[in-house]
Amino acid sequence: MTCKEIVELMTDYLDGFLSPSRRAKFEQHISGCDGCRAYLTQLKTARMLIGRTAAEPVPEPLKAELMNAFRYWKAAS
Amino acid sequence: MSVLLFSHQTPWPEDRPTYPDPRVVRDPIDPDLEALRSADEAAFEALITRLHGPMMRLAMTYLRDRAAAEDAVRARRRKESRILTFTSLFRRDGGPTVDPSRFGADRMWSSPPDSWTNVPESRLLGRETIDRVRAAIDDLSPKQREVVILRDVAGLDADEVCGLLSISPANQRVRLHRGRASVRKSLEDYLT
Ligand SMILES: [Zn+2]
Numbered sequence: 001m002t003c004k005e006i007v008e009l010m011t012d013y014l015d016g017f018l019s020p021s022r023r024a025k026f027e028q029h030i031s032g033c034d035g036c037r038a039y040l041t042q043l044k045t046a047r048m049l050i051g052r053t054a055a056e057p058v059p060e061p062l063k064a065e066l067m068n069a070f071r072y073w074k075a076a077s
Numbered sequence: 078m079s080v081l082l083f084s085h086q087t088p089w090p091e092d093r094p095t096y097p098d099p100r101v102v103r104d105p106i107d108p109d110l111e112a113l114r115s116a117d118e119a120a121f122e123a124l125i126t127r128l129h130g131p132m133m134r135l136a137m138t139y140l141r142d143r144a145a146a147e148d149a150v151r152a153r154r155r156k157e158s159r160i161l162t163f164t165s166l167f168r169r170d171g172g173p174t175v176d177p178s179r180f181g182a183d184r185m186w187s188s189p190p191d192s193w194t195n196v197p198e199s200r201l202l203g204r205e206t207i208d209r210v211r212a213a214i215d216d217l218s219p220k221q222r223e224v225v226i227l228r229d230v231a232g233l234d235a236d237e238v239c240g241l242l243s244i245s246p247a248n249q250r251v252r253l254h255r256g257r258a259s260v261r262k263s264l265e266d267y268l269t
Contacts, residue, residue, distance in 0.1 A: 002184035007175050011254035015235055035189030039175075042190055045201070046261040049210045050229040052202070054130035066125050067118070074116045 001029050006036050010043050131231035134214075135223065142219045174258035196268050206267065213263035214256075221256035228253055 001009075006029050012018050013026055030036050058066075181187035193201065200206065214222060214230075227238045239249050 002180075003186045004173070004175070004177070004180045004184040008173065008254070011250060011257060015250070017235075017250065033186075035186035038190045038192035041192040041194075042261050042265065043257055045193060046210075046257055046264055047229050049202075049206065049264065050214065050225060050257070050260055051232070052207055053134070053211050053214065054230045058125055058129040062129075063122075063125065067122065070118065070121045074118075077116070 001025055003029075003033060003036055006030070006033070007039055010040055013040075014043070014047075128231065131226055134230060135226050174255055190265065191269050193268055201268070206264070209263060209267050210260060213260040216263075217256050217259055221252045221259070224249060224252040225256035225260070229257070 006026065009018065009022070009026055013023065018026060030040065179186060179188040214225060217225060223242065224238060224244075227233045227241065228235070233241070235246065235249055235253075238244075239246055242249075244252075
């Protein structure tokens with residue numbers, strides 16, 4: 001496989017969606033290709049950083065309101 | 078925000094069939110949701126803490142998309158639709174995710190990427206980088222953005238996202254792949 005093809009398979013690789021034979025070919029390419037390995041590292045870094053954008057504390061008034069709603073729901077059920 | 082998951086009212090406009098279907102949550106596989114079934118208050122608190130950020134981001138993007146859609150309708154009424162139609166015709170989800178000029182005639186890298194191992198962690202994880210990532214997520218097409226947020230921000234798995242958005246596994250993968258690739262590109266422009 002070429003690098004151009006490999007980069008389009010990376011999400012499927014990370015999600016475990018490649019068939020065993022494709023996966024073997026993918027890993028074989030990656031092990032001998034610095035560029036594709038770097039690209040995979042970049043994609044993993046992007047995924048990790050996307051995850052970090054979630055850090056956002058729940059505002060206290062909203063949290064209090066939600067907890068009250070929960071207690072009300074619990075008492076009613 | 079997460080309380081919306083338990084109500085029967087959709088928090089998004091009825092005329093957008095691609096929005097998540099809250100009924101999917103009927104049969105939870107999430108451990109937090111399981112604990113919730115036994116009315117565990119600590120579990121509920123953990124759940125809202127975990128989901129607040131992603132839910133807010135998702136809600137904000139829907140509100141923004143809705144505003145953009147309303148603007149588009151208004152623009153069409155003003156008979157400016159020609160430009161809008163023109164752009165939407167050429168804005169498609171196909172094509173390669175990496176600039177083809179970075180590969181040689183043999184389709185191997187001619188201008189290979191850097192693995193960012195020399196980027197100091199303080200810079201990589203710094204506020205400016207995260208802001209950059211946020212902006213890149215905001216710039217995605219709405220369909221890519223909702224999948225990226227649900228997968229990589231809210232941490233749902235592929236099956237859950239397909240169920241929630243009523244999309245095929247192949248469609249989910251394409252949207253995620255293109256979304257992540259755009260964020261990667263934006264990071265590369267910034268870090269390299
Ligand atoms: Zn390669």
